[in-house]
Amino acid sequence: MNLVPLRRYFFEPLQLKIAGSPRISYWKTLEKTQWCTKSQLEEIQWRRLQELWHFLWENNKFYIAQFQKAGLNKESLSEPGDIRKLPLLSKKDIRDNVNDLISLGYDKNNLLHFKTGGSTGKALDIFVTEECSELRNACARRHDRWTGWELGEAIGAAWGNPKQPKTIKEKLINSFVQPYVYLDTMAVTEHSVHRFVADWKRVRPTMLFGHAHSLFVLAQKIDNMGIKGIEPVGILSTSMMLIPHERKVIEKVFGVKVTDRYGCEEVSLIGSECEQHDGLHMNIEHLVVEFVKDDGSYAGPGEPGSIVVTDLMNRAMPFVRYRVEDIGIPLDRQCSCGRGLPLMGKVTGRVADFLVKQDGTKVAGISLIENTLTYMPGLDQLQIVQERLDNFILNVVPGKDYTTDVGNSLVVYFKDVFGKDVQVKLQLVAEIQPEKSGKYRFSICRISK
Numbered sequence: 001m002n003l004v005p006l007r008r009y010f011f012e013p014l015q016l017k018i019a020g021s022p023r024i025s026y027w028k029t030l031e032k033t034q035w036c037t038k039s040q041l042e043e044i045q046w047r048r049l050q051e052l053w054h055f056l057w058e059n060n061k062f063y064i065a066q067f068q069k070a071g072l073n074k075e076s077l078s079e080p081g082d083i084r085k086l087p088l089l090s091k092k093d094i095r096d097n098v099n100d101l102i103s104l105g106y107d108k109n110n111l112l113h114f115k116t117g118g119s120t121g122k123a124l125d126i127f128v129t130e131e132c133s134e135l136r137n138a139c140a141r142r143h144d145r146w147t148g149w150e151l152g153e154a155i156g157a158a159w160g161n162p163k164q165p166k167t168i169k170e171k172l173i174n175s176f177v178q179p180y181v182y183l184d185t186m187a188v189t190e191h192s193v194h195r196f197v198a199d200w201k202r203v204r205p206t207m208l209f210g211h212a213h214s215l216f217v218l219a220q221k222i223d224n225m226g227i228k229g230i231e232p233v234g235i236l237s238t239s240m241m242l243i244p245h246e247r248k249v250i251e252k253v254f255g256v257k258v259t260d261r262y263g264c265e266e267v268s269l270i271g272s273e274c275e276q277h278d279g280l281h282m283n284i285e286h287l288v289v290e291f292v293k294d295d296g297s298y299a300g301p302g303e304p305g306s307i308v309v310t311d312l313m314n315r316a317m318p319f320v321r322y323r324v325e326d327i328g329i330p331l332d333r334q335c336s337c338g339r340g341l342p343l344m345g346k347v348t349g350r351v352a353d354f355l356v357k358q359d360g361t362k363v364a365g366i367s368l369i370e371n372t373l374t375y376m377p378g379l380d381q382l383q384i385v386q387e388r389l390d391n392f393i394l395n396v397v398p399g400k401d402y403t404t405d406v407g408n409s410l411v412v413y414f415k416d417v418f419g420k421d422v423q424v425k426l427q428l429v430a431e432i433q434p435e436k437s438g439k440y441r442f443s444i445c446r447i448s449k
């Protein structure tokens, strides 16, 4: 029985209605606004920026202090370009001011809390309202559909520590709302790939989803193992740089184009390719995206600049002119798809190698970071270097809650994953710099492949 129409038109709307979620109605609005002209979209963006500005002056201790320090007053924002008068927000600012960044009227205990780190190697505490999280989900849905995937269709994901459905409720959701099949990137072996392929053929997903490098590793395995019949309608690559030669391999093995997406956990989706695959459309209903050069001026079209985002939706913990620490390129051409959402080009940022266990099992560096940085207190930043099969170096930027116990549990965690006899050397460092190219490599495997 084909459950897709039932999931799309009945079970999912029912589940979201019971949960009181605005996701569907908001998604329908976004489906329309993507076809607005660029100037109409900029009007929406400008209206939301003004609303945020007034909100901050009334409700946010951190920003009131920051703005006053910068000599600004309530009238300082009189046109969109005035955003450049506002100070930049760094990861350190967020870490040092978590409490003041929460707006008046919001209680941390009633907000969704998550720790970033999985895709950046840097830990931050982020708080959002349930509603804001649903607006983000609605936005992601619009862009998911650009891959060719449709609501109600199953998804195959190459992901670390997948949330396998355990409770009855989770199992019902996985069958009747959004089915997933997973390849756990914490342990990629021929056996796990065979199991994933069997699940795929049973559930028949239409979208393949995963971290860029995990999709590449999966494509290589499928090719080497001579597996046929994995034919997604679309492939969605996220969280990391999609390197051109890896993209080529993925597209050749699966026979479809990869849809590259760029975002960060702090503000969610920033840009996404459409079906033309000719640049990433920026999500400007939700964000202001700037590209700033080292001297503080704006990068021109085709010129690289540091990506700075202002989240127009999260009132609980607003992010204004937040430096993501990736490099991107603004583009001034129009996409042939006809959408008014402006384009950005290539992003240079996060890369993370897979590491190798002594029996040859591959372990995604991004998943290891997620398992440690986002759960253990006191780790501001982590970089994993595998020198040999049995030798690891962990570069840690300690945070204020760091203790030797945390360091010890980190070492124990790596020994649990890679074997008791591996050597794990912990090095406390003041900072971990990106490479000259702008790439930020937080998991490095030096074993020749």
Ligand SMILES: [Zn+2]
Binding pocket: 274, 275, 276, 281, 335, 336, 337, 338, 339
């Ligand atoms: Zn387009």
